[in-house]
Amino acid sequence: MADEQAPRPQVGLFVTCLVDFFRPGIGFASVELLEQAGCQVTVPEAQSCCGQPAYNSGDLADTAGLARQVIENFAAFDYVVAPSGSCAGQIKKYPDLFETGSAWRRRAEDLAGRTYEILSFLDEVMQIEPPRSDFSGRVTYHDSCSGLRQLGIKDQPRRLLSGSPALELNELSESETCCGFGGTFCVKYPDISTRMVNDKTDDILATGAETVLGGDLGCLMNIAGRLKRRGAPVKVRHAVEVLAGHTSEPAIGDEEEAG
Amino acid sequence: MAVAEADFRARARKALSDEDLQSALAKAKGGFVDKRANAILDLPEFEALRERGRQIKDHTLAHLDTYLEQFEGNVTRQGGQVHYALDAESARETILGICRDAAAKQVIKAKTMAGEEVGLNEALEAEFETVESDLGEYIIQLAKEPPSHIIAPAVHKTRAQITELFDHHHHQKSGGPLRETPDLVDEARGVLREKFLGADIGISGANFLVAETGTITLVTNEGNADLSTSLPRVHIAIAGVEKLVPSMREVSSMLRLLARSATGQQITAYTTFITGARRPEDLDGPEELHVVLIDNGRTRMLGDEFREMLRCIRCGACMNHCPVYSAIGGHAYGWVYPGPMGAVLTPMFRGLDSSQDLPNACTLNGRCQSVCPVKIRLPYLIRRLRDQSFEQQITGPFARWAIRTWGWLARRPALYQQLTGLMRPALRLFGRGSARRVPLAGAWTAGRDFPLPSGKGTFQQQWREKRGEKRT
Numbered sequence: 001m002a003d004e005q006a007p008r009p010q011v012g013l014f015v016t017c018l019v020d021f022f023r024p025g026i027g028f029a030s031v032e033l034l035e036q037a038g039c040q041v042t043v044p045e046a047q048s049c050c051g052q053p054a055y056n057s058g059d060l061a062d063t064a065g066l067a068r069q070v071i072e073n074f075a076a077f078d079y080v081v082a083p084s085g086s087c088a089g090q091i092k093k094y095p096d097l098f099e100t101g102s103a104w105r106r107r108a109e110d111l112a113g114r115t116y117e118i119l120s121f122l123d124e125v126m127q128i129e130p131p132r133s134d135f136s137g138r139v140t141y142h143d144s145c146s147g148l149r150q151l152g153i154k155d156q157p158r159r160l161l162s163g164s165p166a167l168e169l170n171e172l173s174e175s176e177t178c179c180g181f182g183g184t185f186c187v188k189y190p191d192i193s194t195r196m197v198n199d200k201t202d203d204i205l206a207t208g209a210e211t212v213l214g215g216d217l218g219c220l221m222n223i224a225g226r227l228k229r230r231g232a233p234v235k236v237r238h239a240v241e242v243l244a245g246h247t248s249e250p251a252i253g254d255e256e257e258a259g
Numbered sequence: 260m261a262v263a264e265a266d267f268r269a270r271a272r273k274a275l276s277d278e279d280l281q282s283a284l285a286k287a288k289g290g291f292v293d294k295r296a297n298a299i300l301d302l303p304e305f306e307a308l309r310e311r312g313r314q315i316k317d318h319t320l321a322h323l324d325t326y327l328e329q330f331e332g333n334v335t336r337q338g339g340q341v342h343y344a345l346d347a348e349s350a351r352e353t354i355l356g357i358c359r360d361a362a363a364k365q366v367i368k369a370k371t372m373a374g375e376e377v378g379l380n381e382a383l384e385a386e387f388e389t390v391e392s393d394l395g396e397y398i399i400q401l402a403k404e405p406p407s408h409i410i411a412p413a414v415h416k417t418r419a420q421i422t423e424l425f426d427h428h429h430h431q432k433s434g435g436p437l438r439e440t441p442d443l444v445d446e447a448r449g450v451l452r453e454k455f456l457g458a459d460i461g462i463s464g465a466n467f468l469v470a471e472t473g474t475i476t477l478v479t480n481e482g483n484a485d486l487s488t489s490l491p492r493v494h495i496a497i498a499g500v501e502k503l504v505p506s507m508r509e510v511s512s513m514l515r516l517l518a519r520s521a522t523g524q525q526i527t528a529y530t531t532f533i534t535g536a537r538r539p540e541d542l543d544g545p546e547e548l549h550v551v552l553i554d555n556g557r558t559r560m561l562g563d564e565f566r567e568m569l570r571c572i573r574c575g576a577c578m579n580h581c582p583v584y585s586a587i588g589g590h591a592y593g594w595v596y597p598g599p600m601g602a603v604l605t606p607m608f609r610g611l612d613s614s615q616d617l618p619n620a621c622t623l624n625g626r627c628q629s630v631c632p633v634k635i636r637l638p639y640l641i642r643r644l645r646d647q648s649f650e651q652q653i654t655g656p657f658a659r660w661a662i663r664t665w666g667w668l669a670r671r672p673a674l675y676q677q678l679t680g681l682m683r684p685a686l687r688l689f690g691r692g693s694a695r696r697v698p699l700a701g702a703w704t705a706g707r708d709f710p711l712p713s714g715k716g717t718f719q720q721q722w723r724e725k726r727g728e729k730r731t
C-alpha cells in the first residue's frame with residue numbers, strides 16, 4: 001500500500017474502446033483497484049481508442065493522429081493505466097510513429113515510459129498485496145500475446161489472484177498460444193480465427209475450469225463467443241472483475257438479470 | 260510445381276477442411292515445439308547464443324561484399340568455381356548449362372530451398388532424369404507437389420498417403436495395407452541407392468558458406484547430402500548470398516542454433532564440410548565443384564529496412580510455432596516459403612500485390628520472433644508490409660475507406676462517444692447477453708456468438724453520471 005504521507009500518484013485511466021463500449025464494468029473495477037492502491041484516478045473525457053486497428057492495417061497517418069490526441073490528453077498524469085496489455089503496448093509503440101529527435105517523438109517516449117497495463121501496474125509499481133476476495137471455483141488464465149511477449153505479463157496476474165484462497169488455478173496446456181483474435185484478423189480471416197479459438201476453447205475445457213480469466217477484452221470476447229457457440233457453460237471474465245470482487249455482474253456474453 | 264500465390268483465402272479454407280492434412284499437421288506440431296523446448300532447457304546460454312547469432316549475421320551482411328570476394332577466391336583456389344545469378348532465370352540457366360557441359364543424363368538432388376525458390380526442379384526434369392534424395396523431397400516429387408515446410412517438405416502427408424504413393428510408384432499397385440515407417444524408409448533407401456550410383460550431377464543447397472576457407476556446410480539427418488555431393492562427377496551447390504559467414508568459428512555457433520531451433524537436436528546426424536573439388540590425393544569427391552550464388556532480390560533487401568530478414572537461417576522454428584501455419588499448413592501460403600518467414604519473403608521476392616494476404620493473415624502474436632534463432636522481428640516486418648500495402652493502395656478501397664472513416668471518427672472523441680452511446684442500446688436489441696447473429700458482423704458470428712454490450716451505458720456515460728452525483 002502507498003505511504004499515507006506521500007502524495008497520491010496521479011493516474012489517468014485509458015479506458016480502451018472495447019471496455020468503454022462493451023464492458024464498462026472492467027473500467028469501474030479498474031478504478032476501484034487503483035483507488036484502493038492509493039492512486040488518484042482521473043478519466044479524461046477526450047479519449048476513444050489507442051489506434052491499433054489503424055496501426056495494424058497500415059494506416060500510419062490516422063494512427064499518428066490518434067497518438068497525438070492520447071499524448072495531449074494524458075500529459076498531466078504520473079501514470080497512464082489501461083485494462084489491456086495490447087492497448088498499453090500500443091501506446092508504448094507511439095514513439096516509432098514520429099521522427100527521431102522531433103518534439104512529438106520526445107513526448108511519445110515520455111508517455112510510453114509512464115504507461116502500464118493495470119495488472120502489472122498494481123503488482124509491480126504499486127506493489128499491492130494480493131487483494132483478498134471470497135471468489136471460489138476452478139479457473140484458468142489466458143495470457144494475451146501482447147501482454148505476454150511485449151510487456152512480460154505472466155506472473156503478475158497470478159500473484160494478484162493468489163489472494164483468493166478459494167480460487168483454484170488450472171493452467172492451460174498451451175498457455176502461450178494465440179487465441180485467434182488478432183484485432184481485425186478475426187473478421188478478415190474468420191475461418192482461420194475460428195479454428196484457432198476452437199483449439200483454445202478445447203484447451204480451456206480440458207482444464208475443467210468453470211471460469212476463464214484474462215487481461216484483454218478482445219481475446220476474452222473471442223473466447224466467450226466461441227464457448228457460447230459451442231454451448232459450453234464456462235464463464236469468461238477480466239481478471240480485475242475478480243480482484244475487485246465484481247463477480248455478481250454477469251460474465252462476458254452472459255444474460256443480464258431482467259429489469 | 261509452384262502453386263499460384265493469389266487466392267490465399269480459398270486455399271486456407273480448403274486446408275481447414277482437409278482431414279488428412281489436419282491430422283498430419285496436428286502430429287507434426289507438438290513434436291517440433293516440444294523437442295525445441297527440451298533442447299533449449301538443456302542449454303542455459305541459449306539466449307546469449309541467439310544474440311550471438313544475430314550479431315554474426317548482421318556483421319556478415321554489413322560486409323557482404325568483402326566476404327563474398329574472399330569466399331570466391333578460396334573456392335577458386337581450391338579448384339571450384341563460383342557463379343553469380345541475379346535472378347531465378349539466370350540461376351536455372353547457369354545450372355542447366357553446367358549439366359549440359361558435363362553431358363549429364365542423371366541428376367541427384369539433396370534438399371535446397373534456394374533451388375525451390377528459383378524453380379530448379381521443373382527446369383531440370385524437362386531435360387534430365389532428376390531424383391530427389393531427401394526422403395521428404397522424394398515423397399513430394401512422387402506426389403508432384405511443392406514442399407509445405409522448409410525443413411520437413413512432406414510434413415503435410417500422412418503415412419497412409421505415403422504408403423499409397425510408394426505402392427503406386429514402386430509396385431504399380433494400390434489399396435494395399437498401411438505400412439510401417441521403417442518399411443517405407445527402407446524401401447526409399449533401396450530405390451535411391453541405385454540413383455546415387457548412376458548420377459552424373461549432384462545438386463545440393465548450403466546451410467553456411469565459410470568465407471575464410473571457401474567451405475560449404477551442409478546439415479542433414481539422412482546422410483543423403485553426402486552421397487549426393489561426393490558420388491557424382493559434378494557437384495553444384497546453390498545458395499542465397501546471405502548464407503555467408505566469416506569463418507569456421509561462426510559456423511559452430513550457427514550450427515548449435517540451427518539444430519536446436521529446427522529439430523530440437525543438439526546437432527544433426529550429419530554435418531558435412533565441403534572444401535574445394537577433388538584433389539589428386541583424394542579417394543573420392545567430385546571432379547568439378549560449382550557454387551551458384553543467387554541474388555534474386557537479396558541485395559535490394561540489403562539496402563532497405565527488410566535487411567534483417569536476410570539473417571534467416573531457414574530453421575523453420577517460426578512456422579512450427581505459428582498458430583496460423585499449424586491451422587492451414589504450408590501450401591496455403593502459395594509459394595515455397597510458408598509461415599511467418601514466408602509472409603515476409605514471398606512479398607519481397609514475388610511482389611506484394613500478388614501476396615498481400617500473407618502479411619495480413621497474421622495475428623501479430625509475436626511467438627515467431629520469440630523463437631527465431633537470429634531474432635528477426637518478424638511481426639514488425641509483417642506489419643511494415645501492411646504499411647506498404649496501405650500506402651501503395653494494394654489494400655482494397657473498401658478496407659481503406661473503412662479504416663480511414665473509423666480513424667477520422669476516433670480522433671473526434673465527443674462525436675465518437677455520442678455515436679457509440681447511440682449504438683449500444685441498438686445493439687442490445689439483438690439478444691440477451693450475446694447474439695447468434697448481428698447485422699454486418701457475419702464474419703464474427705460465422706463461428707462465434709457475439710457478446711453484446713453489458714451495463715447501463717458506455718463507461719464514459721456512466722462515469723459522467725457518477726461524477727455528477729459526487730459533485731451535487
Ligand code: SF4
Pocket residue numbers: 520570571572573574575576577578600627630631632633634635
Ligand atoms: S525467420 Fe527465424 S525462425 Fe523463421 S526460419 Fe528464419 S531463422 Fe528460422
